[in-house]
Amino acid sequence: MQQGLRQPRWLIFPALLLLSLPLLAADASDDIAFFSMSVGLLGGLAIFLFGMETMSDALKRVAGTKARNLLAKLTTNRFSGMLTGAGLTAVIQSSSVTTVLVVGFISAGLMSLPQAIGVIMGANIGTTMTAQIIAFKVTKAALGMVGVGFMMFFASKKENVQQYGNMIFGLGLIFLGMNLMSDAMAPLRSYEPFINLMAQMDNVLLAILIAAVFTALVQSSSATTGIVIVMAAQGFIPLETGIALSMGANIGTCVTAILAAIGKGREALQTSTVHVLFNVLGVVIWLPLISYLGQGSIAMSPAYPELDGVQRLAAEIPRQIANANTLFNVINTLIMLPFAGAFVWAVQKLIPPTPADKDAVTPITPKYINDDFLETPDIALEQTQLEVARLGRRVCRMLSQLPPLAPDAKTPAQLAKVRATFKEIEALEEEVDQLHVAILFHLGKLRRGPLSAEQSTRQITLVGMTDHLENIADLIINGLLPLSNKALNDQLSVSATMRQTLDTIQDMVNGLLLDCVNGIRRNDPDLARRAVEAKQELYTLLDAVLAHQALHLSDDQPNRLRVFRYEMEWGHILKNIYGMTNRIAKMQLQEG
Incomplete structure (x- = not known):
């Protein structure tokens, strides 16, 4: 597997450790199978992340040339760029990949900064599709999807069929990992030290920070949001905390764009800065309005009044978090898209172009490849x-x-x-x-x-x-x-x-x-x-x-x-x- 966009693999382990901190902080002397629970949780998370990576790789290979053509042809204005970014990211399931491609096209001179802004904003909408799929709770089909995807990959000699098989296989692994994490965390519903610890997550700033760090490590906001939905399905986190965690994931995913811009021209750095400004500004705007965002997501989500207590929370909150995540990104994009010119002005002030040295003789460098x-x-x-x-x-x-x-x-x-x-x-x-x-x-x-x-x-x-x-x-x-x-x-x-x-x-x-x-x-x-x-x-x-x-x-x-x-x-x-x-x-x- 290539390492073009990803950080070194060892960074995944701190991410796993970060997620298991609530368990490590628990009192192991109580009547709970701490070791087997940790193994189930971390093993499920590993399978979940591997599934995300497998599905994303397959989708990128299937949509490779189409992705380039879409970005090259359908970004003539900020609105079409936004739709292109949303559609492309929904297909390849990675806003990081879309942003990195945009940075590459900026470096190659195939796209201007104003064109890129619409694509970046749209990418945040497209990436919410993963959370929506996960929230539909089709986890019972996990093993079937793994089996069908495996057979398609190994039985067919056609490249496209193999990649579609890999996509189904990866999606099955995502749901299988969710099942394992959910089963592993189930005993914690009645575990008092853990419940008390999770109560501290009501601090939305702390929730945003934790999600941002975790997302920066695994380089996938979809993975973070998926894990948040799994925790919500167990009734561990309230709606507002889940929304705050998904907001933090939006900030953490900016790290990939920053890494992609290192060593590139000023326009590439400006593009990654736009991504950071857009995502951070969106969180700042909604931070005092999380309760209203929660009310909006409740209004557009199904309710289960026949259930009560933890069972009702587990049934309703995952869909509410997914809808809040989509609502958050769609409204942010619609609000900020008309101000794309202001973003261009701001980043050009923050990162001005390097003045050309007329006397300097610089060796020619590749324009289109990186x-x-x-x-x-x-x-x-x-x-x-x-x-x-x-x-x-x-x-x-x-x-x-x-x-x-x-x-x-x-x-x-x-x-x-x-x-x-x-x-x-x-x-x-x-x-x-x-x-x-x-x-x-x-x-x-x-x-x-x-x-x-x-x-x-x-x-x-x-x-x-x-x-x-x-x-x-x-x-x-x-x-x-x-x-x-x-x-x-x-x-x-x-x-x-x-x-x-x-x-x-x-x-x-x-x-x-x-x-x-x-x-x-x-x-x-x-x-x-x-x-x-x-x-x-x-x-x-x-x-x-x-x-x-x-x-x-x-x-x-x-x-x-x-x-x-x-x-x-x-x-x-x-x-x-x-x-x-x-x-x-x-x-x-x-x-x-």
Whole structure:
């Protein structure tokens, strides 16, 4: 399992210890099976958290590319961004993942900060879906879901079916863990020291703090809210305490966004700050109004007047907490969404952009790829493809800026201009080399995690494309550029007919390479097909060069043999560049 978004696993154990503090504080001398209860509680919690992780991983893999497309296309304004964030988070069951994806897109320049605010606000609504599912008490189906999900995963060879099986399996584990925790805590209903201890949880500030710390450790507000509902189902906590705990979970989940922004640009840090401000401000607004929020959730939740005492509380409060959690996040979003511009202004004041140093020369860095995407391979591959196209555009610029063989430069100013162009091409080649290394390193890290057969094939294809583009850059910098430089220094001239033919070939190869790179960026097979189908036309032009050389080889002209050698080598290198372009295009067509 990859570690892209998660903190190291050992942090789960302090979280388990935090939850078991009420038991550890209890008097073990009383008539209660303290050890077996602790084992049941912690074991159930471990299964619950593992189920959350399994289900979330499966959903992310199923919704990978769709998630990226949704975020890229449906965030044109703050309202559509809010709906997109809510819908996406409801599907993948993790507001942390949605926020981390947004931070990654901000870093890649694919999304602006105002667009991101709506998505972040909507993510808080989407994450309440888990609490709603848990509150429906379908725990009796837990073992059935585990069995069905297990069979789907192991019996099917189709990747999608396996991931849906994993999703059902994880959901079953969630309910199974809830059952184990509920059974383990049942004796505590009549255990006086524990009841007295839980009475202290009426302090809403303490409840918010405990939930925030626990959520920061497990990095899942849904997990915290689920555990709160389990405790409420045993009648251990009143409604207002349950609401306060769910509010604390909203604050704790901000830690993931902060971690994701570390080492990124200022806009990524601003995005995570918006998440913190939004969640903390929401809690501050509702802190004195928890009782009203509780009354609203009671009004919209089913009642069980036929029950009394603890049984009634256990039946009613879980649904009330889930509804209060949804109500809290929906109202907060509706209140604050119109003030998205104010959030942008505030974070830009708190974290101003770094002033650009015009004299500083910084090495090129990847724009579209970062480790935040590694947990969703489909998105990581899409982003890497954009980075490969970015590398390819630099290779295209190298070829398009390259002067023709034996450039017509006589005056000192003309010579200086051509040599300045040579320097620009060398600088572009340095950037190509840096991006080449970064892309291959990123694809190598992606390979460490589990990939489907289709994802593995695509990863290999991207490695091949990256290598071919880098080889084309080498042909330009080590072949064409030295030839042009030698011809310039030797003041060689090429006949008008040959000049026209060579320039036509160079323009054609450059155009086909550009089509190929644009095909990578746009996922357009027609552009790739154009590069493949031009083979015969290009080879006809190259044959014309050879025929012309054969006819004029014996011409009595100064430096004729040297010019002949340069012309033939120039055409041969252009032919090799087209050959690699053709291979890249075929890779695209095979992938499609």
